[in-house]
Amino acid sequence: MAIKSKPRIKAPSEAKAGEIIEIKTLISHEMESGQRKDSTGKTIPRAIINTFTASFNGKPFFEANWFTAVSANPYQAFFYKASESGEFTFTWKDDDGSEQTATAKLTVA
């Protein structure tokens, strides 16, 4: 299944310099494990999002490689140490080669 839905991001829009902020992301995806069988007994092929990347002002700072054990509609929470104002880019890469991105702005006072 290609990624269709709009991902959801929960991140503060403002932070102090040096503050460590938590970012929570959620995306709709079946995360088909490749372990299930359909009604005819045929194995349903694996189709998951395998990589999630978080960048700030174009610089990647966190990556998660997801395997088939990650639940459907994957949730990922992680941290970032704020230093300057800018924009986050989050990227989800699907097994089928498709990608989805989302952005969030951060102002550092």
Place this chain on the structure above:
Amino acid sequence: MQLRSWTPSRREIMEVGLASVLAAALAPRLAMATEETVAAELKKLYGDKPMAGGKIKLDLPEIAENGLVVPLNVDVESPMTEQDYVKAVHVFADGNPLPQVVTYRFTPQSGKAAASVRMRLAQTQNVIAVAEMSNGALHTAKAQVKVTIGGCGG
């Protein structure tokens, strides 16, 4: 047609019992990861490098009612500076069809080597985390999760 009552002899009961035990033992079982498969995966990643305990906090439910969504939080103690930070964290489950769960890559900008995800666990099993520090040191932690309803379809 006439129905005949049949009283099985002791010998017949033993034979039927033995046959069903054999059938159960020979029935194809879903291949599952084991402690050995996890160890093999780790060997592929880090060879025979020794691993220390401590530094990793694995936050997992003791009992997961639903194996389809088990919250997993890993937190590795580190100053997260350019000189000393956590490079990667690998999480494995030793009773799932495949041992890998998730691999995280951190940078000093992560601020904190911690992340949360939700995972599927097929049965009661151990969750193992291995952290690779920027100086190459390895740390590991293990926790058992009891699963009431497995999460791997079927």
